[in-house]
Amino acid sequence: METLIQETVEEILKRLSTPFRRVRVEVKENSTYRINIESEEPSLLIGHHGENIHALQSLLRIIIWKKQQGEYNIIVDVDDY
Numbered sequence: 001m002e003t004l005i006q007e008t009v010e011e012i013l014k015r016l017s018t019p020f021r022r023v024r025v026e027v028k029e030n031s032t033y034r035i036n037i038e039s040e041e042p043s044l045l046i047g048h049h050g051e052n053i054h055a056l057q058s059l060l061r062i063i064i065w066k067k068q069q070g071e072y073n074i075i076v077d078v079d080d081y
Contacts, residue, residue: 001068005033008063009076012056013037018044032073035060042079053078 002025009023021038028034039045046053057076064072 002027002033004067005035005060005064005074008067009035009037009060012059012063020045030073031071032075034075034077036077036080039078042081045078046081050081053081 005025006023009025010020013020013023019040021040024036024038026034026036037045044052045056047055053076057074060076061072061074064074
């Protein structure tokens with residue numbers, strides 16, 4: 001599952017032409033996955049009042065749900081924001 005999430009995030013970022021250094025996925029309790037994106041331009045990913053990061057998190061939840069058909073909690077973080 002971690003590999004699927006990592007590959008999906010990387011593909012989204014590449015399609016958006018958003019520079020990033022690394023994507024890490026950590027498994028937490030109760031099917032919770034924490035994704036940390038290391039970026040040279042964190043403000044671009046975070047957006048005004050966190051709007052971009054929230055949108056990315058929602059989009060990722062939908063994509064993963066469609067691919068895996070399960071209940072997953074996905075938390076996206078940028079440079080430990």
